[in-house]
Every structure is written in C-alpha cells, then in structure tokens.
Amino acid sequence: MNLHDELGGLADQAGPYTDPDKALATAKRRNALKLTLAPLALVLAAAAAVPFALSGGDGGATPAASGSADTGAMAIGVDYVTEDGKLVTATGPDFQLEGWENGGEVARVPAGWLVTSYDKVRTSPDEPAGLYLLKPDGTIVQTDVRPFDSSLTISPDGTMFALRTGLMKGEFAVYRVDDDGVEKFAAAPMTNVNALAGWLGDELTFYHADESDGSEQAVVSWGVWDPAGDEPFVTEWYPGSPDLTGTLDGTMTFWDERPGNEWCMVRADGDTGDELGRRCDLAMSIGVTMSPDGRYGVGSVKDPTDENAPEMLIFETEMLFDDVASQPIVACGATGYGDTVWLGDVAYLTDGVRMKVTACDVDGNLIETAEFDTMISLVQAYGEV
Amino acid sequence: MDRYEGFREFVLARGPALSRTAYLLCGNHAGAEELVQEALAKTASHWRRVRDGNPEGYVRRTMVNQHTSWWRKFGRRERPYADVSEMVGGRPDSSHATTERLVLVTALAALAPKQRAAIVLRFYEDLSETEIADALGVANGTVKRNIHDGLRRMRALMPSIDDIELEATT
Numbered sequence: 001m002n003l004h005d006e007l008g009g010l011a012d013q014a015g016p017y018t019d020p021d022k023a024l025a026t027a028k029r030r031n032a033l034k035l036t037l038a039p040l041a042l043v044l045a046a047a048a049a050v051p052f053a054l055s056g057g058d059g060g061a062t063p064a065a066s067g068s069a070d071t072g073a074m075a076i077g078v079d080y081v082t083e084d085g086k087l088v089t090a091t092g093p094d095f096q097l098e099g100w101e102n103g104g105e106v107a108r109v110p111a112g113w114l115v116t117s118y119d120k121v122r123t124s125p126d127e128p129a130g131l132y133l134l135k136p137d138g139t140i141v142q143t144d145v146r147p148f149d150s151s152l153t154i155s156p157d158g159t160m161f162a163l164r165t166g167l168m169k170g171e172f173a174v175y176r177v178d179d180d181g182v183e184k185f186a187a188a189p190m191t192n193v194n195a196l197a198g199w200l201g202d203e204l205t206f207y208h209a210d211e212s213d214g215s216e217q218a219v220v221s222w223g224v225w226d227p228a229g230d231e232p233f234v235t236e237w238y239p240g241s242p243d244l245t246g247t248l249d250g251t252m253t254f255w256d257e258r259p260g261n262e263w264c265m266v267r268a269d270g271d272t273g274d275e276l277g278r279r280c281d282l283a284m285s286i287g288v289t290m291s292p293d294g295r296y297g298v299g300s301v302k303d304p305t306d307e308n309a310p311e312m313l314i315f316e317t318e319m320l321f322d323d324v325a326s327q328p329i330v331a332c333g334a335t336g337y338g339d340t341v342w343l344g345d346v347a348y349l350t351d352g353v354r355m356k357v358t359a360c361d362v363d364g365n366l367i368e369t370a371e372f373d374t375m376i377s378l379v380q381a382y383g384e385v
Numbered sequence: 386m387d388r389y390e391g392f393r394e395f396v397l398a399r400g401p402a403l404s405r406t407a408y409l410l411c412g413n414h415a416g417a418e419e420l421v422q423e424a425l426a427k428t429a430s431h432w433r434r435v436r437d438g439n440p441e442g443y444v445r446r447t448m449v450n451q452h453t454s455w456w457r458k459f460g461r462r463e464r465p466y467a468d469v470s471e472m473v474g475g476r477p478d479s480s481h482a483t484t485e486r487l488v489l490v491t492a493l494a495a496l497a498p499k500q501r502a503a504i505v506l507r508f509y510e511d512l513s514e515t516e517i518a519d520a521l522g523v524a525n526g527t528v529k530r531n532i533h534d535g536l537r538r539m540r541a542l543m544p545s546i547d548d549i550e551l552e553a554t555t
Binding site: 003004006007008009010011012013014015016017018019020021022023024026027028151195197207220255285288300310338 | 389392393395396397400401403404405406407408409414417418421422425426427428429430485486489490497504505508509511518519523524525526530533534537
C-alpha cells in the first residue's frame with residue numbers, strides 16, 4: 001500500500017470549501033464584537049491590580065485542594081489546566097483563565113504564569129493571539145506581545161523567553177519577565193534559521209536545516225547568540241545538530257541523525273561547538289523531552305513490543321555520557337504518547353488519551369499516579385517557583 | 386484598499402485543497418467543513434498581515450491547532466475500530482480497495498492529533514520534516530517522533546503500509 005496514494009484517495013471524499021463570504025461574515029462579526037468590547041478590555045487592563053477570576057468567587061481565598069485530580073482522591077504535584085480553562089495549581093488557589101475559548105498554553109515562571117491564548121485577550125481585532133502574565137495573587141498583567149505564532153521558548157530560570165513573530169514572516173523577539181510584567185529587549189530576523197532551539201544559559205540557540213540540495217537528509221547546523229550582547233545575530237554555525245534536546249552547564253545535548261537511519265545523542269561545547277561525547281547505542285526512540293535545565297530526559301523505548309503504547313524511559317544526562325555502558329531506565333511503567341513536564345528530578349508523564357499521569361523520578365521510583373477526566377495539559381515550571 | 390482584498394480569490398483557489406487536508410485531519414465531512422470555516426475566518430481577521438506571507442501555511446497551521454484543541458476538549462469524534470470487519474458489518478468485503486480505505490480511516494482515527502497532523506502533512510501534503518516543523522512551530526525531532534510513532538501505530542492496523550516508509554523515518 002502506498003500511503004500517499006491512499007491518503008489522496010481518502011481526501012477525494014472531502015467536500016470542497018468554496019464559500020469565502022461565509023468565512024468573511026464570521027470574521028467581520030467577530031471583529032465587530034471585539035471592537036465593541038475593546039474599550040472595556042482596555043479599562044480592565046489599565047486597572048492592572050484587579051484581582052482576577054479566582055475560582056470559587058471568594059476573592060482568592062480558596063486554596064487548591066491538594067487532592068484536586070478529577071477522580072477525587074489523588075494528589076498531583078504539578079499545576080494543570082482543565083478543558084474549560086481552569087488552572088489548577090498544586091500549592092495555591094485555582095484560576096479561571098481568561099481567553100481560553102480556543103485553548104492555549106501555560107508555563108509557570110517565578111513571576112507567575114505566562115498564559116498564551118489562541119484567541120481573545122487582545123485590544124485590537126487584528127491580533128491573533130494574546131499573552132499575559134497571571135501573578136500568584138490573581139493579578140493579570142497584559143502585554144503587548146503580538147502578533148506571534150510560536151510557542152514560547154523559555155529560559156531555564158524562567159526570566160526570559162523568545163518567540164517567533166510576524167505571522168510566519170521569519171522574525172523573532174526576546175523578552176524579560178519579572179513581577180512588573182514583560183519587557184522586550186531584543187529582536188532579529190530569523191535569517192537562515194528554521195527554529196528557535198532553546199537556551200544555553202543566557203544565550204539563545206537556533207538551528208537551520210538546509211534541504212536545498214534536494215536530498216531527503218537535510219544538512220543541519222546550529223548557532224548560539226547572546227540577545228543581550230552587542231554581537232550580530234548568529235555569526236557562526238556548527239554542523240551536525242538536527243534537534244536540540246537540552247542544555248546543561250554550557251553544553252548542548254542533541255540528536256545527530258545520519259544516513260542509514262543511524263542516530264546518536266551528542267554532547268557539544270556551547271562555546272566552541274566541539275563534540276564532547278556521543279552515544280549511538282541508546283535504546284530510545286529519537287526525540288526526548290528534557291528538563292528545562294537539561295539535567296534529565298524522558299523518551300520512548302526504541303523497539304516497543306506494544307505497538308499502541310510504547311514504554312517510556314528516563315535518564316540523567318550526565319550519567320549517559322559519564323558511563324558509556326549505562327542506559328535509560330524504565331520510567332515506572334508509564335506508557336503512551338502524551339506530554340511530559342518536569343519538576344526537579346521528577347517527570348510527570350501523561351498517556352495522552354486517558355490523561356493518566358505518572359510521576360516518576362530519575363531513579364525509577366514511582367512518586368504518584370492520577371487519572372483525570374477533564375485535564376488537557378500539565379504546566380511546565382521554569383526556575384524557582 | 387479593501388482590507389480583505391484577495392481573500393475571496395484565495396479561498397476559491399485553495400479552498401478545495403484545504404478541505405481535503407481538513408478531511409484527513411478530522412475524518413468526517415461536518416468536522417472538516419467546520420475546521421476549514423473556522424481557520425478561514427481567523428485568517429480573514431488577520432488577512433492584511435497574512436496575505437503577503439504564506440496564507441496557505443497560516444490556514445494549515447490554524448487548522449492543526451484548532452483540531453488539536455477540539456480533540457482535547459471534546460475527545461475523539463471518530464470511533465477507532467479494533468477490527469475492520471466490524472466496519473463492514475462483519476461480512477467479508479468483496480472490495481479490497483474499500484476495505485483498505487476503511488482500514489486507513491481506522492488507523493488515522495487511532496492517532497493522537499499531533500501524530501495525525503504530522504502524517505497528513507508528510508505523506509499527503511508531501512512537506513519535508515523541516516517544513517512540517519516550521520508549519521507546526523515545533524522542532525524537527527518532534528516531527529520525527531510524531532511521524533515515527535504515528536506510522537508504527539498505524540502499521541499495527543495496516544501491515545500493508547510500505548515498509549520503506551516506516552524505515553525511512555526510524
């Protein structure tokens with residue numbers, strides 16, 4: 001069976017959409033509504049210190065029940081978001097997130113929660129997404145970060161983030177975030193850059209995949225840039241880093257895939273690009289989720305026996321490169337395709353379907369499990385929170 | 386200048402193609418139409434900024450995000466069948482092509498939305514992994530993993546998928 005042809009045949013069953021007026025009418029109606037509501041939104045934003053939307057309507061006095069998993073009795077040690085846009089925190093009150101009609105993303109940083117809404121929370125109808133800082137006391141600090149069209153790439157200490165701006169026109173911007181809000185301090189065109197890769201301390205890393213020679217295997221390189229410095233944007237590119245998976249103590253860890261489907265986990269010096277170590281015998285599938293500080297990682301087993309739910313593996317980065325005989329260990333029996341977030345050396349793994357959460361430390365000790373009916377995502381924390 | 390100038394022409398030209406992609410993402414006509422309608426309405430709102438860039442890429446990305454969001458909110462709208470014979474009424478189907486089509490529908494329905502999006506963009510839209518990563522705003526490795534895991538999952542139901550396609554992404 002040729003998958004391309006089969007998908008094409010299936011797609012032939014689609015009814016063609018040829019009614020631009022219908023889409024335009026929807027857009028105009030929504031824009032009109034936003035223009036009507038914009039003055040009110042501005043007033044609310046200007047009121048900056050208004051306690052906002054604390055769950056339970058009691059002005060913020062309601063602490064999150066420690067056993068706030070949907071199924072009732074189980075506790076969970078990380079924040080999470082429910083499908084109706086409630087932010088359930090592990091240690092404080094819960095919040096109803098504004099602008100969550102079409103979902104979004106939430107990240108915990110020392111100053112609060114950075115909330116990206118896919119829709120709403122904007123002061124102009126042309127703005128495709130909103131970003132605001134939700135402080136622990138419930139105060140919302142709106143930002144002028146818009147438009148943008150990527151997830152936030154947040155520094156390990158949670159004080160900076162970068163994102164792609166300009167509606168896919170290849171620009172990016174870098175911001176600082178503190179208790180006062182969000183401030184832009186650098187921007188550059190993403191010339192010859194495919195993606196923001198991550199942070200190396202206070203520096204940003206990027207990668208570029210060149211497919212101009214027409215081959216299936218792109219030629220990939222990576223670069224580092226200090227957004228607070230005076231140097232031009234990414235002047236030196238190093239070869240051979242397809243996908244950054246983490247940074248640690250001035251080093252970068254990434255996958256290096258070679259022709260013949262061989263892949264290795266590689267460690268390189270962030271300043272010189274020199275390779276410091278290479279593991280090509282790991283029993284993991286390509287693609288892992290690293291902790292924000294790069295110390296730990298989680299991936300799925302390379303050759304699963306269960307086709308539907310691969311077993312997850314967990315590892316300590318240093319150990320893999322210090323002991324070349326070591327392998328990632330089983331992550332407490334967790335399986336699935338869901339997202340992973342880290343809290344210290346504990347990984348919270350979701351199975352992606354039932355939203356079962358398994359918390360497992362890097363020694364393979366099961367910390368807790370819980371199942372949720374309405375949770376849609378866990379919240380990754382950055383820095384001391 | 387009309388702020389929506391060129392939008393109608395864009396929809397008329399690319400609407401059918403976008404519908405086909407939406408159908409592969411959703412697996413049903415109503416969902417696909419809703420998805421295209423929602424994505425185009427959002428695109429129209431930002432048309433002045435989008436039109437000079439890559440409007441089709443913007444719509445495609447909006448569809449994927451929207452579908453993921455709906456999937457998370459409302460769960461599966463399709464029923465993943467464990468046994469294809471269940472879909473053809475338990476009777477041997479005389480049409481091999483029909484059976485394969487049903488198997489494909491079932492296999493797609495068994496995928497998580499990000500896996501499904503990656504599979505559709507890679508094997509239907511023929512985008513490269515880098516183009517998919519750019520369109521979805523994720524790293525190449527995430528795309529690789531979604532394609533690899535998605536194909537493996539599909540292959541459990543569709544052993545007839547070309548081996549070479551699976552190996553090419555391992």
